[in-house]
Amino acid sequence: MRRDSRLSRMLHVLIHMDRIEGAATSDQIAQMLGTNPVVVRRTMAGLRDDGYVHSEKGHGGGWVLTRPLSEITMLDIHRALGNPGFFAVGVAIDHPECLVEQAVNSALGSAFEAAENLLIGKFAAVTLADLADDFDQRMAQITAEPNCELT
Amino acid sequence: MRRDSRLSRMLHVLIHMDRIEGAATSDQIAQMLGTNPVVVRRTMAGLRDDGYVHSEKGHGGGWVLTRPLSEITMLDIHRALGNPGFFAVGVAIDHPECLVEQAVNSALGSAFEAAENLLIGKFAAVTLADLADDFDQRMAQITAEPNCELT
DNA sequence: ACATCTCGCAACAACAAAAGTTTCGAAATC
DNA sequence: GATTTCGAAACTTTTGTTGTTGCGAGATGT
Numbered sequence: 001m002r003r004d005s006r007l008s009r010m011l012h013v014l015i016h017m018d019r020i021e022g023a024a025t026s027d028q029i030a031q032m033l034g035t036n037p038v039v040v041r042r043t044m045a046g047l048r049d050d051g052y053v054h055s056e057k058g059h060g061g062g063w064v065l066t067r068p069l070s071e072i073t074m075l076d077i078h079r080a081l082g083n084p085g086f087f088a089v090g091v092a093i094d095h096p097e098c099l100v101e102q103a104v105n106s107a108l109g110s111a112f113e114a115a116e117n118l119l120i121g122k123f124a125a126v127t128l129a130d131l132a133d134d135f136d137q138r139m140a141q142i143t144a145e146p147n148c149e150l151t
Numbered sequence: 152m153r154r155d156s157r158l159s160r161m162l163h164v165l166i167h168m169d170r171i172e173g174a175a176t177s178d179q180i181a182q183m184l185g186t187n188p189v190v191v192r193r194t195m196a197g198l199r200d201d202g203y204v205h206s207e208k209g210h211g212g213g214w215v216l217t218r219p220l221s222e223i224t225m226l227d228i229h230r231a232l233g234n235p236g237f238f239a240v241g242v243a244i245d246h247p248e249c250l251v252e253q254a255v256n257s258a259l260g261s262a263f264e265a266a267e268n269l270l271i272g273k274f275a276a277v278t279l280a281d282l283a284d285d286f287d288q289r290m291a292q293i294t295a296e297p298n299c300e301l302t
Numbered sequence: 303a304c305a306t307c308t309c310g311c312a313a314c315a316a317c318a319a320a321a322g323t324t325t326c327g328a329a330a331t332c
Numbered sequence: 333g334a335t336t337t338c339g340a341a342a343c344t345t346t347t348g349t350t351g352t353t354g355c356g357a358g359a360t361g362t
Contacts, residue, residue: 001152001153001155001235001236001239003236003238003239003240003241004152004239004240004241005240005241005242005243007240007259008241008242008243008252008255008256008259009243009245011255011259012243012245012249012251012252012255015251015254015255016251033245034245074258074259078240084152084239084240085152085154085239086238086239086240086266087154087237087238087239088152088154088155088235088236088237088238088239089154089155089156089158089229089235089237090154090155090156090159091156091159092156092159092160092163094160094163094184094185098163099286099289099290099293100163100166100167100282100286101159101163102286102289103166103282103283103285103286103289104159104162104163104166104282105159106285107225107277107281107282107285108158108159108162108225110273111225111269111270111273111274111277112270114269114273115237115266115267115269115270115273116266118262118265118266118269119262119263119266122261122262122265122266123262126258126262130258131251131254131255131258132254134254134257134258135250135251135253135254138250138253138254139250142250
């Protein structure tokens with residue numbers, strides 16, 4: 001089952017957007033992601049509707065963040081992408097009246113519910129600013145290395 | 152994203168198999184699941200390879216459990232189905248050298264890892280006998296109701 | 303022996319969901 | 333008014349899953 005990597009990609013893009021001047025066009029973002037601008041617009045539409053980014057037409061237009069990274073959590077972006085289900089595995093409801101199925105689905109369902117709550121909690125606890133800080137630390141780590149090419 | 156319901160269905164089938172006499176043919180199971188016998192064989196092949204069921208050819212043949220339900224956990228069946236990933240959402244690895252991507256994927260990855268460990272723990276803690284017990288309780292509950300059609 | 307039932311396997315077809323593409327229009331800037 | 337850029341709809345391509353067909357092998361019953 002193929003995995004939905006839109007969340008990962010959008011987080012990546014948003015942090016980069018925070019570090020560049022001016023707007024990023026759909027074309028530029030598409031090249032970053034190895035995809036095409038229409039897909040970018042489709043994906044970012046949710047973020048725009050939820051107020052995390054703004055899009056501007058015409059020369060010099062493109063996408064800009066509308067709030068600081070510290071005010072956006074990973075969960076926010078997940079929800080803005082349409083709150084897709086986290087799980088690739090789920091319960092079957094072939095015979096809702098079958099008590100065996102009910103017992104099975106109750107056990108599976110409560111496990112998935114607990115896992116989902118854990119994920120939601122963790123996603124809500126991490127802001128994009130936290131991720132940017134982590135990036136800074138990784139950068140510092142590398143430039144501090146004696147045999148680093150960048151020094 | 153469509154969900155993989157094989158685990159749910161196989162658990163359902165195995166508990167029913169424990170409650171019937173003799174072998175269940177792929178055809179019978181397929182009818183239970185509203186699918187066809189080849190798909191059943193394909194799915195059950197993993198359970199056979201891992202030793203939870205045995206298949207017999209010819210007249211009176213079919214599928215039988217090879218051990219008590221108390222010795223099979225939900226996790227066992229999940230693994231027997233090829234240990235498919237639990238998650239529909241995952242990380243993108245477009246630019247492994249990009250430190251932003253690393254920071255993003257580290258945060259996402261650790262959240263998914265924690266959720267996966269939680270699921271594995273819960274799945275390992277439930278045997279099919281537990282599910283069958285739950286079924287029995289649901290049955291007792293219903294037959295005890297004063298206005299139950301079955302009384 | 304022979305017919306019948308059943309699984310095993312491989313190849314092929316059908317289907318669904320996601321991603322990619324094309325095309326047009328609208329708004330903003332140069 | 334020419335160009336840039338997003339917005340949206342329609343269409344095509346791709347990919348993974350599921351369903352189907354066909355043949356062979358083994359087991360049972362007559």
